[in-house]
Amino acid sequence: MAEKTVSKYLVNLEKHFANDNPVLLNAAKVFHELDQVEYDLGLIENEETTASKYSWWPVISLIGGNSTAKSRFINSYLDTNQLLSGIQASSHKFTVLLNSNQSTPATLPGTALDVDHRYPFYQISQKIEQLQEGEGRRINSYLELKTINSDRLKGKLFIDAPNVSATSATPVMSMLTTHILETSDLVLVFCDVFETSTSLMNDLVQQISLQQDTNKFIYLIDAPAATFYPTKSSEIISSWQRRLADIGLNTGQFILLPNQEHSATNDQSPAQFTEIDLRLANVDHDRSYRILNTLEKSIHDIENVVIPEVKNGVALWKERVNMSSLIILGSIAALAVFAELQIGIIDLLFDPIIGPIVILVIIAVMLPLHLIMSKLQAKFIVNKLNIRQKELHLLENLGEMFESNLTFSRMLLNFSEPAGWNKKTKARLSQLSDKTKDLVQALNDSFSTYNDRKSNFPD
Numbered sequence: 056m057a058e059k060t061v062s063k064y065l066v067n068l069e070k071h072f073a074n075d076n077p078v079l080l081n082a083a084k085v086f087h088e089l090d091q092v093e094y095d096l097g098l099i100e101n102e103e104t105t106a107s108k109y110s111w112w113p114v115i116s117l118i119g120g121n122s123t124a125k126s127r128f129i130n131s132y133l134d135t136n137q138l139l140s141g142i143q144a145s146s147h148k149f150t151v152l153l154n155s156n157q158s159t160p161a162t163l164p165g166t167a168l169d170v171d172h173r174y175p176f177y178q179i180s181q182k183i184e185q186l187q188e189g190e191g192r193r194i195n196s197y198l199e200l201k202t203i204n205s206d207r208l209k210g211k212l213f214i215d216a217p218n219v220s221a222t223s224a225t226p227v228m229s230m231l232t233t234h235i236l237e238t239s240d241l242v243l244v245f246c247d248v249f250e251t252s253t254s255l256m257n258d259l260v261q262q263i264s265l266q267q268d269t270n271k272f273i274y275l276i277d278a279p280a281a282t283f284y285p286t287k288s289s290e291i292i293s294s295w296q297r298r299l300a301d302i303g304l305n306t307g308q309f310i311l312l313p314n315q316e317h318s319a320t321n322d323q324s325p326a327q328f329t330e331i332d333l334r335l336a337n338v339d340h341d342r343s344y345r346i347l348n349t350l351e352k353s354i355h356d357i358e359n360v361v362i363p364e365v366k367n368g369v370a371l372w373k374e375r376v377n378m379s380s381l382i383i384l385g386s387i388a389a390l391a392v393f394a395e396l397q398i399g400i401i402d403l404l405f406d407p408i409i410g411p412i413v414i415l416v417i418i419a420v421m422l423p424l425h426l427i428m429s430k431l432q433a434k435f436i437v438n439k440l441n442i443r444q445k446e447l448h449l450l451e452n453l454g455e456m457f458e459s460n461l462t463f464s465r466m467l468l469n470f471s472e473p474a475g476w477n478k479k480t481k482a483r484l485s486q487l488s489d490k491t492k493d494l495v496q497a498l499n500d501s502f503s504t505y506n507d508r509k510s511n512f513p514d
Contacts, residue, residue: 065087078347085494095480096475099452108172108177111346113341114212114342115243119244129152135203151176151198152205174212186227207332241273241334242263242273274308275312340502362473376425379428
């Protein structure tokens with residue numbers, strides 16, 4: 056097999072993590088080994104990488120209701136001097152906030168996110184188009200990118216979601232909300248989102264319930280400044296814990312924020328955000344575990360998703376080709392019976408000279424017909440696999456892998472496994488899975504002293 060070049064995307068990742076994150080540096084190398092396997096199978100091109108399917112940024116999402124609590128928090132926490140246009144209760148876009156050295160904020164269209172595989176909305180327009188035809192072309196009405204000069208944004212991405220109470224639960228908005236919940240390493244949920252019951256809020260509660268074991272949710276309570284006292288604060292938090300438990304949300308950290316809606320300034324002391332700062336300090340670790348989890352998933356998806364799809368395509372292809380060949384043979388047999396009834400040719404078939412000639416003629420006719428039928432039917436299978444690829448949102452080119460089966464021997468012989476899918480390939484994937492588990496263990500060891508204490512355990 057040809058050696059695949061290292062993707063420029065992976066090269067940049069390796070440079071980025073070379074000095075400060077050895078686990079993700081090694082994860083990038085495992086991704087390249089996985090790329091080689093997929094390249095050998097014909098699933099990706101030479102410059103492509105499976106690592107681009109996921110955002111390697113630490114991602115923090117913010118979800119709020121119809122009050123100005125979220126917009127005031129963003130401007131205070133990111134230490135902006137003015138309310139950023141679009142980050143308000145009336146906003147209906149998912150706004151990605153990115154740190155910039157420029158002193159003046161800039162707003163970029165949603166297409167900037169859709170075409171850049173570094174961001175968590177890469178190729179999201181394709182998913183939107185599948186949900187609602189024509190909406191994929193309106194990506195700018197759903198997404199935007201804002202650059203801000205803020206130290207707290209360095210090395211991170213904030214996603215400001217449209218305010219739930221003011222947004223209709225269209226299929227696209229529900230899908231995008233689910234997408235950011237699944238993609239984020241940390242989600243800040245403002246409790247005003249639960250003040251009004253809407254269909255989108257119900258979808259949100261359902262999605263949070265499905266991910267409660269991820270420990271990624273922080274509930275922010277925007278409390279009046281007059282009630283910001285230890286005793287009163289505990290009562291407010293307890294009240295919200297009970298309210299959320301009643302709707303099935305039983306886990307997550309609660310933080311009470313001072314309400315400065317009526318203050319003369321929106322500026323807040325960084326000390327008031329200490330709890331959030333501590334939690335965001337761990338987002339890098341959350342990101343590392345997420346990347347390793349997606350690496351493991353990518354490895355298993357080849358065997359559990361990609362190969363079954365191509366295998367089904369091969370089976371359907373063989374079935375159609377064999378059926379077509381049988382129909383042609385049946386037609387020839389019918390003609391032979393008709394000729395026997397009319398002029399009697401059966402004796403000729405047993406003639407030591409004419410008989411073999413007849414058989415050779417049939418083979419000479421059937422062989423090219425079989426090959427032609429194989430190629431014609433293959434076009435239908437490739438189209439079918441391309442559709443499945445879009446439905447499953449796969450980077451891997453299912454049709455390309457299927458076409459590697461269009462060799463002379465494979466068109467003639469019966470087989471069930473796609474080309475390249477053998478014990479050797481399975482063993483390579485198993486080794487990559489073991490390497491990923493070793494990286495998870497290495498990440499775990501960076502937080503523990505298990506190896507130091509191991510010798511002290513009793514025999």
